[in-house]
Amino acid sequence: MKITYIILIVLATLFTACSSSDQNGHMKAGDQIFVTSDSIKLAVKVAGNGPVCIYLHGGPGQDFLSFEKMGGAGLEKCLTMVYLDQRGSGHSQNAKDYSLNRVVQDVEELRLKLGVKKIYLLSHSFGGVLAINYALKYPEHLSGMIMANTIAHFMNANQLQEQIEYGYRLLKKDTIINETDSKTLMNGAALVRKKLSAAHLGYKYIANDVNTIIKMDSIEDSYKRTSDFGMTLFMPLVDSTKVQQYPEYFKDYALLTDQITTPALIITGKDDHAVGPDYYKNYKFINQKVVQLAGSHMLYYENNKAFIAAVCGFVK
Numbered sequence: 669m670k671i672t673y674i675i676l677i678v679l680a681t682l683f684t685a686c687s688s689s690d691q692n693g694h695m696k697a698g699d700q701i702f703v704t705s706d707s708i709k710l711a712v713k714v715a716g717n718g719p720v721c722i723y724l725h726g727g728p729g730q731d732f733l734s735f736e737k738m739g740g741a742g743l744e745k746c747l748t749m750v751y752l753d754q755r756g757s758g759h760s761q762n763a764k765d766y767s768l769n770r771v772v773q774d775v776e777e778l779r780l781k782l783g784v785k786k787i788y789l790l791s792h793s794f795g796g797v798l799a800i801n802y803a804l805k806y807p808e809h810l811s812g813m814i815m816a817n818t819i820a821h822f823m824n825a826n827q828l829q830e831q832i833e834y835g836y837r838l839l840k841k842d843t844i845i846n847e848t849d850s851k852t853l854m855n856g857a858a859l860v861r862k863k864l865s866a867a868h869l870g871y872k873y874i875a876n877d878v879n880t881i882i883k884m885d886s887i888e889d890s891y892k893r894t895s896d897f898g899m900t901l902f903m904p905l906v907d908s909t910k911v912q913q914y915p916e917y918f919k920d921y922a923l924l925t926d927q928i929t930t931p932a933l934i935i936t937g938k939d940d941h942a943v944g945p946d947y948y949k950n951y952k953f954i955n956q957k958v959v960q961l962a963g964s965h966m967l968y969y970e971n972n973k974a975f976i977a978a979v980c981g982f983v984k
Contacts, residue, residue: 694783711759713751716744720784723751726793729898731758734887739972746980756897768916790814800921803928813932819943820922828853834941835860874942874965922950932956933982939964
């Protein structure tokens with residue numbers, strides 16, 4: 669009896685200790701730092717009520733702050749928003765490893781730290797690449813995917829062709845681009861962007877109003893931020909002397925969406941010329957809903973009421 673009693677006490681103590689540790693491991697509301705298994709410090713903010721949703725920003729190398737401050741916080745009425753600055757982005761620490769598997773693992777480690785079995789993922793722009801790869805690897809931990817103005821094939825030929833043609837339309841010089849070589853298209857896109865900048869029209873790719881860009885820039889310039897992740901991916905595209913360390917980011921992941929059964933909400937802008945107004949047609953999720961809204965690449969700000977209604981309606 670005495671031995672049995674001692675065993676029960678030990679088990680009870682262990683159970684209490686584990687429970688206490690588990691509770692302390694859960695992230696509380698507010699700004700905080702999350703440390704990954706490879707010791708990279710990531711900036712996180714938790715706010716709101718409802719099911720947990722991790723926000724995957726675009727760029728690569730942007731941040732969550734402008735999304736939160738320019739309308740994203742409206743989602744906190746129906747979701748517990750977990751804003752995340754990806755490694756080498758925003759407030760987060762730079763890293764030696766920016767591989768796709770590692771960045772996706774960051775999201776999964778954050779879910780574990782949050783102490784929840786399932787999450788929603790809300791991705792914007794380039795964040796769609798991360799969301800799709802998370803869904804392929806961890807489908808059992810996803811309640812749903814919200815693909816807001818996302819792309820699943822980063823810097824693809826069709827996207828660049830559309831951007832060049834749109835740029836020349838803005839310059840009143842309609843032209844058809846049949847080129848398919850990526851490097852030639854990159855140069856063509858850079859040239860038309862330079863011309864648009866001179867004409868003060870460069871903002872048109874991601875916003876309908878220049879004041880939207882001014883507001884975003886003022887938010888992102890309000891602190892010392894990093895974009896090392898983005899620079900690591902972009903520099904080899906413009907400098908042939910540099911080797912692309914992470915070619916996996918440039919694959920067409922839209923082709924794999926027909927393997928994903930997780931419910932997916934696709935929100936697309938009728939004037940989104942960053943990814944293309946018709947890009948959403950590439951998605952083939954088994955259980956998907958498409959919502960087309962008036963606006964450009966920054967629907968969450970330009971058409972905030974409809975954006976919030978679409979996301980909260982999907983969650984409910």
